[in-house]
Amino acid sequence: MSTETHYKRQLFVILKLFIIMSFMTKCPKCPNYESKKTTNVYRHLREVHNASEAEVDQFRIQRKEGKSLTTKGSGAWKCPVCELVIPTEKGLKNHMNQKHRKKPIDPSTITLATTSPTMVSPPPKRIQLPKSTEKSLVSSVATVRAQPTQKPGGRYKCPVENCTFFKTRKELALHFSEKHDPGSELETMSFETETEFKIWLTCRQEETCSSMQISLSSHDGNRITHFRLCRHEGSYQSRAKVKNVGESKKKTGDNVCPAFIRTEKHALTGEIGVVGYFSHYGHSLEHARRALSDTETEYLIGLMKEGFNNRQIIRKLDQKYDENSRLGFVLSKDLSYLRKTYCLNEGQLDDDDMKSIRRRVERDDPEDGIYHFSQPDSNGDNFILVFMTPSQQELCAKYNKRRVCIDDTHKTTSGALI
Structure with missing residues (x-):
């Protein structure tokens, strides 16, 4: 390798550390509009x-062809399986590995015979589209990469004022339990099944009034790792001019909540190793702000299915x-969300309307x-259903001395009102 080539490679590596190449996409119908985000276009x-x-x-196809023309000076690539257009050959390789990965060979089909009973077809050839003759709608823009600020000691700062930094959340939890919350401890558990x-996890979250959500996942061979962090950690500033929802559940701002759960699952054995810490800082512990657990959700769905x-x-x-349980703070919007998610119509006991009415009659609920x-x-005739809810009875008893109103369908229905 010559000295000039060596210096060019070193310069390329340095530029990658400090320069970010982004792309501006132009509108094909008006030359004055362009944006870095293709969704905006x-x-x-x-x-x-x-x-x-x-x-x-x-x-979309024109944009990918333009990106290929801008970056490589050649045509885009087409997936031979699903015909998706991809700007670069490397992107096509990644697409094939992720979406059209080869199935593992069954050892039972391997034979030394010259003609195998299960002939394997050759892999499909990569297809490169011809170079676009039109002017590219994509232009490259070089911007300086923002250099991260170096934090002394690590990336996780103890949320207590004038405290130190730590490299991992586990080290932060150990420090927090020793210096700021002696009654807490780092928990290490192992489970054979999911x-x-x-x-x-459900019991510990209900006991400690915690609400964890998966923030990071990674796969390393046969190990699957999940990091669950407190859902109140961080901050969120809505850009909406009119807020039709409640306040944000993010409460700690720039500080870190020390609570976390790290799980490591072995894909072969199914065993799950857990390291967790359930002491919080920077926000109040209220069951009203905690997410519904799986057990609580199943209980509510059971009540809905009962009608x-x-x-x-x-x-x-x-x-x-009472206030010591999340179920004591359930609102109508929580139930409506569950009904929409699990397709449960309010008051319907069965998909068949007549069966639903029979089950409701058999239940004999005063409500x-x-x-x-x-x-x-x-023939479907002579169907009669008479009902009056307790609230209707109360109104009738209160106002029946004045008058009684009888409404009619005015011949707008197929059946007559008796």
């Missing part, structure tokens, strides 16, 4: 130029649970207020 095409989805898809781990509506469920929870039920005959 897609939205611009739809809203300003009323572009159809077919036109947007065609622009079910045992989930039961333990209780949202109002009845909230009344039952208020009678059974339903069913007084008479007559099943329809084979």
